[in-house]
Amino acid sequence: MIPVDEALDRLFALVAPTETEMVPLAQSSGRVLVREVQARRDQPPFAASAMDGYAVPGGEVRPGARFAVIGEAAAGRRFDGTVGPGQAVRIFTGAPVPEGADRVVIQEDVTAEGTTITLGGNLDEGSNIRPAGGDFRIGDRISAPRRLRPQDVALAAAMNHPVLPVARRPVVALISNGDELVMPGETPGPDQIVASNTFGIKALLEAEGATVRILPAARDTAASLRLAFSLAASADLMVTIGGASVGDHDLVGRVAGELGMERAFYKVAMRPGKPLMAGRISGVPMIGLPGNPVSAMVCGHVFLRPVIRAMLGLGAGPLAPSQMRLATDVAANGPRLHYMRAEVTDQGLRPFASQDSALLSVLARADAFVIRPVDAPAASEGDTVPCLLLS
Ligand SMILES: Nc1nc2c(c(=O)[nH]1)N[C@H]1C(S)=C(S)[C@@H](COP(=O)(O)OP(=O)(O)OC[C@H]3O[C@@H](n4cnc5c(N)ncnc54)[C@H](O)[C@@H]3O)O[C@H]1N2
Numbered sequence: 001m002i003p004v005d006e007a008l009d010r011l012f013a014l015v016a017p018t019e020t021e022m023v024p025l026a027q028s029s030g031r032v033l034v035r036e037v038q039a040r041r042d043q044p045p046f047a048a049s050a051m052d053g054y055a056v057p058g059g060e061v062r063p064g065a066r067f068a069v070i071g072e073a074a075a076g077r078r079f080d081g082t083v084g085p086g087q088a089v090r091i092f093t094g095a096p097v098p099e100g101a102d103r104v105v106i107q108e109d110v111t112a113e114g115t116t117i118t119l120g121g122n123l124d125e126g127s128n129i130r131p132a133g134g135d136f137r138i139g140d141r142i143s144a145p146r147r148l149r150p151q152d153v154a155l156a157a158a159m160n161h162p163v164l165p166v167a168r169r170p171v172v173a174l175i176s177n178g179d180e181l182v183m184p185g186e187t188p189g190p191d192q193i194v195a196s197n198t199f200g201i202k203a204l205l206e207a208e209g210a211t212v213r214i215l216p217a218a219r220d221t222a223a224s225l226r227l228a229f230s231l232a233a234s235a236d237l238m239v240t241i242g243g244a245s246v247g248d249h250d251l252v253g254r255v256a257g258e259l260g261m262e263r264a265f266y267k268v269a270m271r272p273g274k275p276l277m278a279g280r281i282s283g284v285p286m287i288g289l290p291g292n293p294v295s296a297m298v299c300g301h302v303f304l305r306p307v308i309r310a311m312l313g314l315g316a317g318p319l320a321p322s323q324m325r326l327a328t329d330v331a332a333n334g335p336r337l338h339y340m341r342a343e344v345t346d347q348g349l350r351p352f353a354s355q356d357s358a359l360l361s362v363l364a365r366a367d368a369f370v371i372r373p374v375d376a377p378a379a380s381e382g383d384t385v386p387c388l389l390l391s
């Protein structure tokens with residue numbers, strides 16, 4: 001058994017970042033930007049009105065002052081002339097401010113009669129003008145690597161980038177195995193169960209940015225598993241579920257070995273998830289998850305998510321833990337790092353009474369994994385402990 005940190009390091013050593021591809025801006029949300037992009041223009045490209053009102057020479061603004069309105073400036077259609085003394089231009093939000101004007105008086109502070117305006121007695125202080133380049137200037141950057149959020153996409157659009165360089169989504173082949181498994185919606189036999197991990201792990205991988213291919217579930221025979229591995233050979237990463245332990249029908253390690261797997265490790269000092277394995281088969285990284293549903297999902301959060309992030313060029317590191325108070329006492333921990341399923345309450349983290357690694361209903365109610373380090377002493381209500389928040 002190796003510690004969790006070391007297992008993660010060995011996983012990072014197995015994988016490499018995918019290559020870069022260009023995607024249309026409209027499809028870039030959630031993708032990982034791999035090279036910084038620079039603004040191709042200033043924003044705003046001209047001094048722009050921030051309000052609907054009248055552009056005037058600022059020095060003449062005082063309560064009761066009168067101006068002759070000589071034209072109009074709208075967003076997308078500037079006023080070409082110059083504003084002289086005693087003159088104003090009707091202006092709307094986003095319009096270029098005409099030459100000669102350096103203040104916009106909002107229309108609520110003005111009385112208009114024909115082509116004359118009179119300023120009210122209670123004028124606001126600001127110029128109501130956004131300076132050219134006030135948002136960003138040519139050459140300003142969106143740094144990389146970063147996962148593009150909607151606000152990043154909006155900024156890249158304003159910087160005039162129709163396509164963006166992003167990391168290709170890693171393709172993950174998912175191999176479930178076990179004679180007991182049927183797919184959701186099928187009619188299970190008396191000794192069968194419905195495959196669940198397969199879909200939970202697929203969802204988890206896709207949420208991180210991978211493309212997932214679910215291969216037909218392998219039977220508990222070496223031939224069936226060999227076939228599944230051969231179908232997975234073109235993927236960037238193979239992930240098996242189940243068959244990782246020591247039983248007579250747990251064939252993943254044996255078949256992978258026969259196929260020449262260079263093993264990176266087998267068994268991690270964690271709970272749940274101990275029988276995790278990893279290596280490389282014919283050059284393709286392989287991660288073998290334990291079959292117990294909660295074990296597979298915990299390993300998904302602790303290992304698969306950081307691995308996909310590394311493949312997307314986001315760097316090699318664990319998920320960042322949060323620190324929260326315990327709402328209840330917890331017992332001392334043993335020799336395996338424990339990820340306790342817990343809910344987040346107003347009083348803090350409350351681990352569930354049952355931590356059995358088969359209970360998906362408990363996992364689905366969990367908001368967090370409380371992280372109990374190897375040999376951690378008992379902790380009390382109110383103590384601050386590390387945890388992984390689940391979204
Ligand atoms: N003698 C020992 N027995 C076990 C040990 C051990 O150290 N010594 N470890 C236990 C631990 S810990 C775990 S975790 C499990 C892992 O076993 P496997 O990876 O070999 O998983 P399976 O035996 O194939 O399945 C376990 C359990 O999970 C169900 N399963 C499997 N795949 C799926 C799926 N895709 N969807 C839903 N459920 C699935 C399967 O039916 C079993 O109930 O081993 C312990 N045993």
Ligand code: MOO
Pocket residue numbers: 270271272273274275290292295296357
């Ligand atoms: O490690 Mo197993 O994953 O405890 O159930």
